[in-house]
Amino acid sequence: MEKSEEQSSPERPQREGDYPPEVADFVERLAADLTEAGFPRMPARVFSCLLASDTGSLSSADLGERLLISPAAVSGAVRYLSQVHLIARERQPGSRRERYRVHTDVWYEAMTNRDAVLNRWIHTFSSGVEAVGPESPAGRRIAESVEFLTFMRNEMAALMERWRTTRRES
Amino acid sequence: MEKSEEQSSPERPQREGDYPPEVADFVERLAADLTEAGFPRMPARVFSCLLASDTGSLSSADLGERLLISPAAVSGAVRYLSQVHLIARERQPGSRRERYRVHTDVWYEAMTNRDAVLNRWIHTFSSGVEAVGPESPAGRRIAESVEFLTFMRNEMAALMERWRTTRRES
DNA sequence: CCATAACTTCACAAAGTTGTGAAACAAGCG
DNA sequence: CGCTTGTTTCACAACTTTGTGAAGTTATGG
Structure with missing residues (x-):
């Protein structure tokens, strides 16, 4: 009622x-x-x-x-x-x-999700390096993308950690 | 031909x-x-x-x-x-x-674009704080989102900078 | 156990997207 | 200039998505 x-x-x-x-x-x-x-x-x-x-x-x-x-x-x-x-x-x-x-911290959940997407992309790109040949120009371009995405995934994790601590102490 | x-x-x-x-x-x-x-x-x-x-x-x-x-x-x-x-x-x-x-660095362009999206979101969320009243629970929740998005925008810029330098020296 | 309240599932109608062939358009080249 | 080749625009048909009403399911509570 x-x-x-x-x-x-x-x-x-x-x-x-x-x-x-x-x-x-x-x-x-x-x-x-x-x-x-x-x-x-x-x-x-x-x-x-x-x-x-x-x-x-x-x-x-x-x-x-x-x-x-x-x-x-x-x-x-x-x-x-x-x-x-x-x-x-x-x-x-x-x-x-x-x-x-x-969710308590909406953004944490959203970022977690994004992490999963990043991981799938990394996997797909990696398979691409094999497909075009690691030594070809395309192979190198795609390998660089893998590196970037990996960098991103790691840094994002660190970023979220940083956010959580700054949040806690305010 | x-x-x-x-x-x-x-x-x-x-x-x-x-x-x-x-x-x-x-x-x-x-x-x-x-x-x-x-x-x-x-x-x-x-x-x-x-x-x-x-x-x-x-x-x-x-x-x-x-x-x-x-x-x-x-x-x-x-x-x-x-x-x-x-x-x-x-x-x-x-x-x-x-x-x-x-583009030479595909990801730089993509991230630049994401930046624009972040800015629009920040704007919308900020207007939301006013709409629900800054002192209400909802207002505080939304204000925290503004903070998070702003944090993100700034950190992402730093991150891209970092990527570009590590890239350059490898 | 039946009645009922809350949520879910389903078939469908309305609306929106997507990709195509064909026609229009632009710009080199003979 | 006009032909030819490459790109864009446009109307349309196929397909997909979205939200609804109505029937179905689950579980509370009499």
Whole structure:
């Protein structure tokens, strides 16, 4: 019966104005940015919406209401987001209502994911060096890419470590 | 009249085996990886194909032959790639044949591009802090994202610098 | 155990992308 | 100049993606 985040006026309009329009605007702007970067649309909107919520966690119904989308769309989006580890799904024991939470440190998870991509790329590029021949000009060019990607992977790990410590001491 | 990269048997089969099948395989594997990361298909294939070529530069006809795609598809792909600065188009004076070349340091260009994306994100997130209120929990969460993205942008710049110097001295 | 609430799955319609052939365009070259 | 070769543009068809309503599944709670 109660709404999840703030329990105020029981009969609220079904419009996106359910939460302040400035916030809705931000959510859509951010979702647009993410979409442009290759993120699927609905996951982007759901993610942005969670990020902009005070508790950092909303129920399926909340999301549907705020974004004006069907339960099916919410379902699809949260499945995607939890697969790429950007949200956690949690179920309070003794309730069948699920809640979706943005990870404590969103960016750590995103970077972890990027690491996996880097590794696959390194693997593919390495096989390419063999394919074109290590001594050919193409071979050398591709080998350099392998070096760059490896450099990147290592440095990114160090970078994240650095971020975590600066974060901790502030 | 002559084929651009290596001038061998004049009547070659029109199949992708025009260049060694191992190379073709690598090109398709890499293109698949890039596609999975959100890169449009044809640009991914063209880019991979250029990367795997000895001269690092091919004509429109070469690309069409190797990838078995129409001139229109090549045209679209190279337009995309040059817009995101991943290839350069060059025209040898006194010829109407254009050649497309992977940039000397492919990754530098790609990272430069990523920088622009980071900047837009930082801007959007910053506007979000205002939208939800800087003192709210959501505001603090989003502000932390701004900090992280800013950290990233700066560190990435330093990282690229470091890569370039290690590269130079090897 | 049945009723019901919450979420998921599925088939489909709408919308968007992608690559093609054909026509238009540009620019060297005879 | 006009022919010829290489590139681009355009309309369209094939294919893919996206979000929905409705039926299905699971599990709580009477």
